[in-house]
Amino acid sequence: MxxxxxxxxxxxxxxxxxxxxxAAEALARLRAARLPFRLVTNTTSRSRAMLVExxxxxxxAVSAEEIVxxxxxxxxxARDRGHAVVAPFLPEPALEDLEGVTLTGGITGSNNGRPxxxxxxxxxERWSYALLQEAFDHVMDGAxxxxxxxxxxxxxxxxxxxxxxxxxxxxxxxxxxxxxxAGKPSxxxxxxxxxxxxxxxxxxxxxMIGDDLRSDVEGAQRAGLQGWxxxxxxFREGELAAGSIVPDRLLATVADLPAAVMLSP
Ligand SMILES: [Mg+2]
Numbered sequence: 001m002x003x004x005x006x007x008x009x010x011x012x013x014x015x016x017x018x019x020x021x022x023a024a025e026a027l028a029r030l031r032a033a034r035l036p037f038r039l040v041t042n043t044t045s046r047s048r049a050m051l052v053e054x055x056x057x058x059x060x061a062v063s064a065e066e067i068v069x070x071x072x073x074x075x076x077x078a079r080d081r082g083h084a085v086v087a088p089f090l091p092e093p094a095l096e097d098l099e100g101v102t103l104t105g106g107i108t109g110s111n112n113g114r115p116x117x118x119x120x121x122x123x124x125e126r127w128s129y130a131l132l133q134e135a136f137d138h139v140m141d142g143a144x145x146x147x148x149x150x151x152x153x154x155x156x157x158x159x160x161x162x163x164x165x166x167x168x169x170x171x172x173x174x175x176x177x178x179x180x181x182a183g184k185p186s187x188x189x190x191x192x193x194x195x196x197x198x199x200x201x202x203x204x205x206x207x208m209i210g211d212d213l214r215s216d217v218e219g220a221q222r223a224g225l226q227g228w229x230x231x232x233x234x235f236r237e238g239e240l241a242a243g244s245i246v247p248d249r250l251l252a253t254v255a256d257l258p259a260a261v262m263l264s265p
Contacts, residue, residue, distance in 0.1 A: 001205060002261045004197035005030060006068075006190075006225070008210030009041040009051065011155050011233015012254055019058035020232055022255025027060060029258050036197045040190075040208070042070045042149035042183040042215060044094040044121030044164070068193045070148035070183025071097040074119055076192075077182045078146060083117040089135050090121025090148060090164075105134060120147040120171070120179070122154070122164045132167065136174050145171060145179040151215050155234040184212070185219020194225070207261065209254060211235050218245045230254055 007013060013023045030037050039051075039062060046054065048064050048071075055062055071094040078086050079100050087106040088095060095103060098119070104112035106119075107126070118138045123131070139145050151163040168179045183189050194203050203224035210216025211233030220227035229235065229247035232254070240247075251257070 002035065002207055003201045003205035004194070004207075005035060005037040005257070005261060006040045006193050006197075006206060006208040006220070007037060007254065008184075008208075008212065008216050009039055009055075009067075010043055011211035011235070012209060012216075012230050013039070013055070013060065014058055015155060015233050016157065019060065020230075020253050020255065022253065024059045026254050026257040027062070030261075033258055033262075035258060035261065036201070038066055038068050038193050038196050040068045040184065040193050042122075042151055042164075044071050044090040044148050045124070046091075047093045047096045048072060049096070050093055065196075068189070068196055069097065070189070071121065072099075073189050073192060074121075074146060074148050074182035075099050075101055077180065077188070078117055078119065081117070081144065081146075081180075083115075083144065083146075085113045085115045085117075086146075087115035087118045087135070087138050087143065088121075089118060089123055089131060091123060091126065094121055094148075105138070106131070114141075115143050117144040117146050119182075120145075120164055120168055122149070122151070123167070124161070127167055132170065135171055139171060139175045139177055145175065145177050147179045147181055149183045149215065150179065150181055151184075151212060153234065155211075160234060184210075184215040185222065187219075187223045190220055190223035190225060194223075207248075209251065209257070213239055213245045213247070217247045221245075221248070 208220030217227030
């Protein structure tokens with residue numbers, strides 16, 4: 001019995017600038033069936049408010065509370081770990097979701113004190129040697145290395161583009177430190193999303209649907225959820241065929257919901 005659904009955004013509900021056909025209808029059917037859902041994303045190129053607007057433009061009406069995002073989770077993680085001053089290395093729009101911490105250095109270029117943590121995101125083409133060097137300096141000075149994700153790549157046009165992961169790996173390699181992940185595939189992120197689905201909802205009765213074998217499927221499975229893979233977005237037949245991660249279910253697209261949910265034991 002499925003008690004709730006978590007859905008990835010990029011590559012699952014939309015690809016590039018277009019909604020996956022049937023995505024809006026699939027969410028409408030979930031609402032009609034009163035099956036609680038949350039949208040869970042590692043995206044840091046947009047704030048949660050901007051994601052709500054973007055989805056509205058694609059015909060998908062959701063509230064900010066229905067989106068569980070990595071930057072929001074990262075702010076919580078930073079505060080929980082006692083970091084009051086954080087150096088952000090993620091796109092500007094995400095900064096408004098970093099509540100309760102003072103930002104210094106990084107992409108702000110400001111000096112509001114010495115950071116006790118650095119936070120990475122998918123800075124994309126804004127990465128520079130100088131920014132990587134600054135993050136490296138902070139970590140070597142004792143700052144903790146936090147990241148919204150360690151996703152390897154995302155779908156961009158017909159190809160794939162470097163996500164945050166390769167830059168996280170570079171800093172880990174240089175510093176000998178291991179990054180702490182705030183978003184998918186961390187267990188804490190999935191548990192927070194499951195809690196957001198409602199009281200008493202158990203991880204094992206929740207389905208996570210996404211296009212990333214590691215962050216979506218494997219991460220969910222490790223947290224005790226079901227991990228379902230869609231054949232959209234960054235999906236590559238060869239990666240699935242490698243067989244190291246086996247989805248609990250394979251959907252052609254998110255439009256196969258909720259019929260697929262209802263048919264699931
Ligand atoms: Mg995705």
